[in-house]
Amino acid sequence: MATDNYKEISNLFFDILQDNLNEASFAWLQHAGKASELTKLGQSFVLLPRKTGKLIIKISSNQLKTLEKLELTTIKEWTVDRLARVWLLHSQSYQPAGKAKAVIENLFLSAEVNEAVALYLAIPFLSEPESWINQCTEGIRSNIGVVLEAIMENNPYPSKYLSEAAWNQLVLKAFFTEKNINNIIGLAERANxxxxxxxxxxxxxxxxxxxxxxxxxxxxxxxxxxxxxxxxxxxxxxxxxxxxxxxxxxxxxxxxxxxxxxxxxxxxxxxxxx
Amino acid sequence: MCCSSSIARDKATMGEPEAFDISVVKGMKFFDPHVHMTSRTTDDYQAMADAGVVALVEPAFWLGQPRTGIDSFRDYYSSLVGWERFRSSQFGIKHYCTIGLNSREANNERLAEQVMEILPLFIYKEGVVGIGEIGFDDQTAAEEKYYRLQLELAKESGLPVQVHTPHRDKKKGTQRSMDIALEHGLSPEQIIIDHNNEETVKEVLERGFYAAFTIYPFTKMGNERMVDIVKQYGSSKIMVNSAADWGISDPLAVPKTAALMKLKGISNEDIELVTYRNAINAFAQSGQIDEADFAGSVSIDQSGKFEGNTILRGGQQPRTDKSSIIIS
Structure with missing residues (x-):
């Protein structure tokens, strides 16, 4: 899972982003991920699609193999802004000072739809992922289809971290809102x-x-x-x-x-x- | 923004109603560049979609009573880019918004300061097509201060500005709004002057600003007057909107005005300009409007398609038959 393979995931995301962005936007992203830019994380995260565009990423066969190994194959359907946002939060959350958490909490409070999706897709990749359990539990209360999908479908976070009550709520709500049940990770393992x-x-x-x-x-x-x-x-x-x-x-x-x-x-x- | 008209207005003075026949504008697409959907019901969304409204701009405004804390502002702005955008998408209508501190609440300076601090977090978000609606209400010093500060924000971000003009002392307020915008080095093409009437339109157009007209019963323009304005001033840089909100207003004002223009002999090209194209041109200066997202073109960008599919999978809002007594 994410945190166990920090370096490998980091390198893979970086590699895919380099292939999918032009030189200027890749340089911008690289800069935004630096420790010195942590204070601007909020703004960088928000305006990121203006720099990267929103095309669906293209993946090489080698990259696909690595994604398969890491059980992250569905990332190949992401748009480039989504992957870049997840990479940015991921990198900044691992900066030594640990100041990213407060910024990310604020981003959740003011998120528009695509931002909320990227935030929930990012939590499995953040340092100290267990500190986002309450946020994920809260996210299940959303009524916005794509936000729920980001949490429920192909996301390794809920089955690994949520309490039984929150997990049960997720599964029930997935049935209720007609999500693709087959895409819930850990469904059989966490049956109770x-x-x-x-x-x-x-x-x-x-x-x-x-x-x-x-x-x-x-x-x-x-x-x-x-x-x-x-x-x-x-x-x-x-x-x-x-x-x-x-x-x-x-x-x-x-x-x-x-x-x-x-x-x-x-x-x-x-x-x-x- | 409205108004203090009474429901008890004498119905006798209104005469026989003329039915709205949508068929004269069937197949036309409309863009309503000013409508406060948070105040409207799903019936309105359905009716707008049925009448051909494919996209809209929801400006941030006053909620009918003053907010007392910064969190209320933050939640309102996030609902414009979050929940409301989603609600709209369920009816196939592309939802954009403008973000700003409205003139009335600019008078609460303690709160206004805090709002100015959070605005930069919102104006760069996807689908935010301008700073708005801002400008003058009572034309106080505080209103001027925050109008100027937000014009600076527009300049820095390169976003268009949607300017609310006052109900009282409108002509002077409109002139002053334009003077100040130019003083801050903004280009007139970047500014949409809203709620125009017969008294203000000439100068607004002559100075190169966009002139928006709000078709709103009782307190603003009626659409018969609007037809005369288009006949007199043409279709360049003019747009109509409903500004429908929590007051007595009409979310179908744009298609209805288009139908009336058609019946009164205005050309399809001119109708398209004032009810669709001009508004898109004005707000697309934000770089946040891709017409393919709502124009039904085959060249839908991949992300749009991606989102479209997911929303459909999540269940496009099923239609209800309002005429049936059965609710199932």
């Missing part, structure tokens, strides 16, 4: 009983309102299947949504909850004897 119950309650609410349920939800409940969760599943099994039914069936198969398994066997028997 409390989350499983919350998700099954959420599914029941959706059923009651006549709405569909994202089938990806059920796999997260499988290891914690109990009577209550199974009640929710039974509602789903009586509905007409095939994908949902298949997901419930899969979840029950992979669980150890006997009553559910028996229920499925009975169901299969009565279907076949019709």
């Amino acid at each position: 009983a409390s989350l499983a119950l919350t998700l099954s309650d959420y599914a029941r609410e959706r059923y009651a309102a006549g709405r569909k349920v994202n089938p990806a939800l059920w796999q997260l409940t499988a290891p914690f299947l109990d009577e209550k969760i199974f009640e929710a599943m039974k509602i789903g099994l009586q509905k007409q949504d095939t994908a949902d039914k298949m997901a419930i069936t899969e979840a029950i198969k992979s669980s150890d909850y006997k009553p559910a398994k028996r229920y499925m066997e009975d169901l299969a028997f009565s279907e076949s004897s019709k």
Whole structure:
């Protein structure tokens, strides 16, 4: 993860930026990242896209290999201003005096949409990443789609640092706001009983309102299947949504909850004897 | 900014309403260069999008009552570049803003000093297309002081300025605003003088400034008068806006005025200039407007596409049928 590979990440970002910026804007960025420029970090961060432009970065095959090794492949979809902002915060946060934190806190307070996205994408790469737990938790309360995506999707920070309550809130809200669940890093590793119950309650609410349920939800409940969760599943099994039914069936198969398994066997028997 | 008109205005004096027939301007695109969306509902956004408004500028202004602390200003400015921008994007309308300390609140000098300190953090943000709306209200010494300080900020950043002109003693206030701007070495092309009327327009145009007209019921211009102004002064450097806010105002003022101009025989080219192109030219001097972001052109820049996709994935605002009794 980020902080363990400080040098490698730093060099890689720097290398990609050099390939994607013209000489003048690269020189500007390099200068803005110097220790002497820490006092101007706020302004540099804000006006950065005016210097770098906003094209999507191009990556060489070697750079891609390094990204894959570091499990940071999705960075290849970033725009150059986004990568430059993350690199700038990353570099300045490692300056010895440690003064960057107050500046970055202020940037969160006044961030426009793209800035907020860059800030949340940057936190896994800052020195002392654990000091941004509250900020990340607060970010989950955002209602701005792209900001939520920056926190929830392909971001290694939440699964590594968030408390269970905050993590559960993130996952529930990701379902709620129809994010791409497959892009949440650490989803299986951080599955827990409390989350499983919350998700099954959420599914029941959706059923009651006549709405569909994202089938990806059920796999997260499988290891914690109990009577209550199974009640929710039974509602789903009586509905007409095939994908949902298949997901419930899969979840029950992979669980150890006997009553559910028996229920499925009975169901299969009565279907076949019709 | 408005106003103290009463809802109890005598309806009898208004005559039979003439229906707004959007079909005469169907397919035209509009740019509303002055509208306070934080005060408006999602119904307004939907109606604007349906009427052809593709982009807008939201100037920072007074909220109807004075703010008492710096954090209220900071939160307001960040909402203009954050939440409001996002809300607008959900209706496919590109949202820009101008950032500044309005004239009324410039009179609270203790607070004004603090606002001046945080302005540099906001004016360089993406999509900030100018300093505004600033200028005179009561024409006090404090108003002049902060007007001048913000003109210096505009000069330093190379941003256009959106100048609010006063309701009272308008003609003198407008002249004074222009004199001071030139005194600070700004070019007239960089300045949009707002809320013009028949009395101010001639001098504003002659001196080379942009002249904006606010179509706002009761207290500012009506759009029939606006049609006459375009007939008399032409379409160069003139733009119309709604300045719709928390007062009785109309977020469809720009498309409605375009429709009226069309019905009164003004050419499509002139209509396009005063309801779209001139405003873009004026505010694009900030370097922050890329027409491809909202003009439906195929040459959308990559970042725009990137954002567009993510917002769509996040769910473009679904349409509701207002005529139905069922809410589901």
